[in-house]
Amino acid sequence: MKTAALIVAAGMSSRMGNFKPMLNIGSISIAQRVVASLQQAGVDKIVMVTGYNAVQLERHLTGLGIVFLRNENYEHTQMFESACIGLSYLKDKCDRLLFTPVDIPLFTSATVQTLLESSVPLACPVCDGKRGHPILISASLIDRIVEDSGSDGLRGALGRCGAPMLEIPVEDRGVLHDADTPEDYKALLRYHNEQLIRPLVSVSLVRELPFFDQRTAMLLRLVDETASVRTACQRMQMSYSSGWNVIHALESQLNHPLVQRSQGGARGGGSTLTKDGLALLKQYDAYSTAVRDFAAEHFGEYFGGLF
Numbered sequence: 001m002k003t004a005a006l007i008v009a010a011g012m013s014s015r016m017g018n019f020k021p022m023l024n025i026g027s028i029s030i031a032q033r034v035v036a037s038l039q040q041a042g043v044d045k046i047v048m049v050t051g052y053n054a055v056q057l058e059r060h061l062t063g064l065g066i067v068f069l070r071n072e073n074y075e076h077t078q079m080f081e082s083a084c085i086g087l088s089y090l091k092d093k094c095d096r097l098l099f100t101p102v103d104i105p106l107f108t109s110a111t112v113q114t115l116l117e118s119s120v121p122l123a124c125p126v127c128d129g130k131r132g133h134p135i136l137i138s139a140s141l142i143d144r145i146v147e148d149s150g151s152d153g154l155r156g157a158l159g160r161c162g163a164p165m166l167e168i169p170v171e172d173r174g175v176l177h178d179a180d181t182p183e184d185y186k187a188l189l190r191y192h193n194e195q196l197i198r199p200l201v202s203v204s205l206v207r208e209l210p211f212f213d214q215r216t217a218m219l220l221r222l223v224d225e226t227a228s229v230r231t232a233c234q235r236m237q238m239s240y241s242s243g244w245n246v247i248h249a250l251e252s253q254l255n256h257p258l259v260q261r262s263q264g265g266a267r268g269g270g271s272t273l274t275k276d277g278l279a280l281l282k283q284y285d286a287y288s289t290a291v292r293d294f295a296a297e298h299f300g301e302y303f304g305g306l307f
Helices: 030-040 054-060 080-090 109-118 139-146 153-159 180-192 215-228 227-233 240-254 273-304
Strands: 002-011 044-048 067-072 096-101 122-127 133-136 166-169 210-212 260-262 269-272
Touching: 002 030, 030 054, 030 109, 044 054, 044 080, 054 067, 067 080, 067 210, 080 096, 080 139, 096 109, 109 122, 109 133, 109 166, 109 215, 122 210, 133 139, 133 273, 139 153, 210 215, 210 240, 210 269, 215 227, 215 240, 215 273, 227 240
Parallel strands: 002 044, 002 096, 044 067, 122 166
Antiparallel strands: 096 133, 122 133, 260 269
């Protein structure tokens, strides 16, 4: 499956006062950081739509393997028009794409990979109950988006494209931080500096061997969401037989069924989580959150003098 990325960087940065894409975050620029995160996640083709200060920005990013497109009418158009330029170019060159404005530079490659694992037509990361970027868009939706009236911008076009937006929870506040104003930029820098060294905690449940972890929890979560083990496996890029092997191994450790399978009929078959399956998933998520919160709260207590 070919994955592309579309970065919109045509705006005039009027609220910032400085040219946002070339402001530094650490040792590299905002634009360079967005590109680096996408490349680290394995994106095949990166397209950037430029406009204001186009020559300067394109020279700044020379050598990074980016395709540049121009919105020559950037002074009189909004982000939607720039997005349409990139979408029109990419519609027959990829199977799916990740869309982001250039001024949201701190999402992680792990978040990108989580989005790609969902394998749905339309998805966005959600952190602290708020939607962020990048947005995953199937190439099959591009024509409907480009042909949209543009009322309420890209957000409105996505809402009318015919596919529901899947919200994917992530623990990555970088999906929310933009650099629209000088105050935003200062907050972005503070967040970046806080994130240079941080605890990363993953919870596994173990008997003789580990039998339940984040990947297993995601499989159960997707089964609950889609009512289909097959669809859940497809979204995780896992074979159907491997998915059932994971479920059976888990059930054998806990000695009770977690997934209930119904046969076909007038309404077709499907799979749902049992009461025990739902309870396990709920408690695992709650426990994982508590452990991560504890780690974040006490990190400075143990490491504050070192970093």
